[in-house]
Amino acid sequence: MGRSPCCEKAHTNKGAWTKEEDQRLISYIRAHGEGCWRSLPKAAGLLRCGKSCRLRWINYLRPDLKRGNFTEDEDELIIKLHGLLGNKWSLIAGRLPGRTDNEIKNYWNTHIKRKLISRGLDPQTHRPIKGRQELEVSTNTTANGCSSEEMHGNGYTTISFKQEHQDDHDELNLDLSISLPYHSQTPSSSIEAYTTTTTSSTTVSPPTYNTSTTTTTTTTTKAICLCCHLGFQRSEEACCCQAIPTLMCLDT
DNA sequence: AAAGCACTCAACCGCGAAGCG
DNA sequence: TCGCTTCGCGGTTGAGTGCTT
Numbered sequence: 001m002g003r004s005p006c007c008e009k010a011h012t013n014k015g016a017w018t019k020e021e022d023q024r025l026i027s028y029i030r031a032h033g034e035g036c037w038r039s040l041p042k043a044a045g046l047l048r049c050g051k052s053c054r055l056r057w058i059n060y061l062r063p064d065l066k067r068g069n070f071t072e073d074e075d076e077l078i079i080k081l082h083g084l085l086g087n088k089w090s091l092i093a094g095r096l097p098g099r100t101d102n103e104i105k106n107y108w109n110t111h112i113k114r115k116l117i118s119r120g121l122d123p124q125t126h127r128p129i130k131g132r133q134e135l136e137v138s139t140n141t142t143a144n145g146c147s148s149e150e151m152h153g154n155g156y157t158t159i160s161f162k163q164e165h166q167d168d169h170d171e172l173n174l175d176l177s178i179s180l181p182y183h184s185q186t187p188s189s190s191i192e193a194y195t196t197t198t199t200s201s202t203t204v205s206p207p208t209y210n211t212s213t214t215t216t217t218t219t220t221t222k223a224i225c226l227c228c229h230l231g232f233q234r235s236e237e238a239c240c241c242q243a244i245p246t247l248m249c250l251d252t
Numbered sequence: 253a254a255a256g257c258a259c260t261c262a263a264c265c266g267c268g269a270a271g272c273g
Numbered sequence: 274t275c276g277c278t279t280c281g282c283g284g285t286t287g288a289g290t291g292c293t294t
Contacts, residue, residue: 014263014264015262015263015264016262016263017262017263051264051265052263052264055262055263055264056262056263059261059262059263060262060263102261102262102263103261106260106261106262107260107261109260110259110260110261
């Protein structure tokens with residue numbers, strides 16, 4: 001019979017949140033912290049499902065949210081990140097402190113798409129709209145400019161971005177790749193050589209952190225620790241930000 | 253002034269991933 | 274290893290608001 005509902009819908013409110021509900025949620029989270037969204041509504045005395053509470057907190061009530069218009073710099077950053085990551089709004093949001101994935105997604109759909117179209121660019125591919133046919137012939141290149149996936153014998157996949165595509169984003173140095181977890185011998189000694197040692201089967205390397213298989217020059221002004229990027233700073237995993245004071249912890 | 257239209261954005265829904273027993 | 278639960282993400286919807294005619 002399909003999935004069970006995330007909550008007992010008959011006894012939950014839906015739609016816009018009231019001030020009182022907001023207040024209840026804020027004070028509960030202030031007192032007990034985030035987590036266990038499933039049981040939170042009951043504990044906080046809210047007739048909402050946990051999902052709804054989580055969304056309300058993350059997208060609207062969090063104290064570190066930056067409200068207001070996006071700056072021109074943020075616009076450009078979003079465009080560049082989207083060009084590399086596609087519709088990975090949460091990853092993009094992770095690079096824009098104070099912005100949420102929902103906010104960026106909405107902003108993309110309402111403003112940036114139009115902006116790119118007016119520049120003669122396809123919002124999905126970030127390629128000139130005119131030259132699309134010839135680009136589609138190039139079977140090794142995905143819509144986002146990634147080279148096609150390389151399947152390794154062990155079943156893991158490495159996705160790397162073509163240099164030519166990265167040239168569009170020089171100043172960002174977004175050398176993003178997904179590859180086998182790589183156990184660096186000195187993981188915290190060098191930002192360039194940074195890799196995680198999590199047990200995850202894939203490692204998403206954020207900009208600046210090159211895997212062992214890529215060689216690029218790395219001069220960036222903004223860097224983020226992968227622990228922070230992936231939210232590990234809240235866990236027991238060591239966060240290299242502490243060891244590297246120049247890193248920006250964006251996900252706080 | 254009012255009706256219709258366009259736009260924005262908060263919130264919902266469904267799915268896949270991760271966690272856990 | 275399997276099945277269940279919970280979480281998080283991306284796509285979509287719809288109410289509210291502003292603009293145009």
